Amino acid sequence: MAKVEITVNGVKHAREVEDRALLANFLRDELGLTGTHIGCDTSQCGCCTVHVNGQAVKSCSMLAVQANGAEVVTIEGMAKNGALHPIQQAFTECHGLQCGFCTPGMIMAVAGLLKDNPNPTDEEIYHGLEGNLCRCTGYINIVKAVKRSAELLGGK
């Protein structure tokens, strides 16, 4: 077992975890933040994407102990004071989801993409979301939602 202190969505949590605990399981099972989804065993689907110290990572492929001392933001940390985050707003407006399973990871990946590139082209969006799979939408409306997010965030 290992002692960790991880700040999640602005709140510091001190816990004892198994050395082998994955960050995704820590968030879901220890903290009850089940917005972070686990969609695969192969580190490919991106449903589990969260930000660790400002960068998008797959929380199913990082140990909780590796995040000791870090600042983590999950989908639950995106809306502020009851108002959706602009990226969440854009996904709603553009119908960027159907079943919604990939959506939390998609939104965290989009947040990472737009931080590096506030106004991406279609090509840049495809490349930027290569780590996220969606079984429902065919991606068309997701790409629209990314463009709308860029507008709402003032990239254009």
Next chain:
Amino acid sequence: MYQFHYVKAKSLQEAGEFLAAHPDAKLLAGGMTLIPTLKARLAQPSHLVDVGGLAELAGIEVKDGKLRVGAGARHREVAMSAVVRKAIPALAELAGVIGDPQVRNLGTMGGSVANNDPAADYPAAVLALGATVVTMRREIPADDFFQGMFATALEPDEIVVRVVFPVPKRAAYAKFPHPASGYAMAGVFVAENADGVRVAVTGAGPGVFRWQEAEAALGKNLSPAALEGLTVEAEGLNEDMHATREYRANLVAVMAKRAVAKIAGK
């Protein structure tokens, strides 16, 4: 995942001593290969020694005319580094097409070369550029370093500290990625170095290899036309559910032409 003990290394020396004292311990860098491997229960290390974020493994710089990339440099840093883009733009470009953004945010140069996945991208650049892998105890030329599928010249307790790349006159990388994982089905790195042209192929064979016939042809004429009619032997290449060995052999020739076209276009 099997149980293991996690150890956060405070220095390279501490990590090295720990590995020497614990034969079943493994280094953990970005974890982008190791953690999926552990999740699939394909390995059972006693300890993971985390060298992620160690200052001694950080840094990207040009020194004595060579590009030095710390083993701890993340793929993202290499892709975005102004120093790499100026010295060897093809290396920055290669780093930018490894896996996906989340993988690039964690995966490292040292982890990738030490792992020597037959479909990894960096080994092609390291071999084509004639780079040197520097460990805590010696310097290993690329030609001696890669030894076939997941095999390298590293001792079990040897730690890669940096990779030193001579700056080529021109270089380019072309990759046909697997559509789901992003790994190379075939990737070809072509470099015009001070001492001639080198062509390294990843993804197609059991390990990265040089395509000497193409090197000879391109040494005389660095243009896609020089590769016309040249083929790699399909015998011995990888065959799996994604592609036959004949298909991979063809991909190698196509990727080589694309890489040379990029060079010639510059």
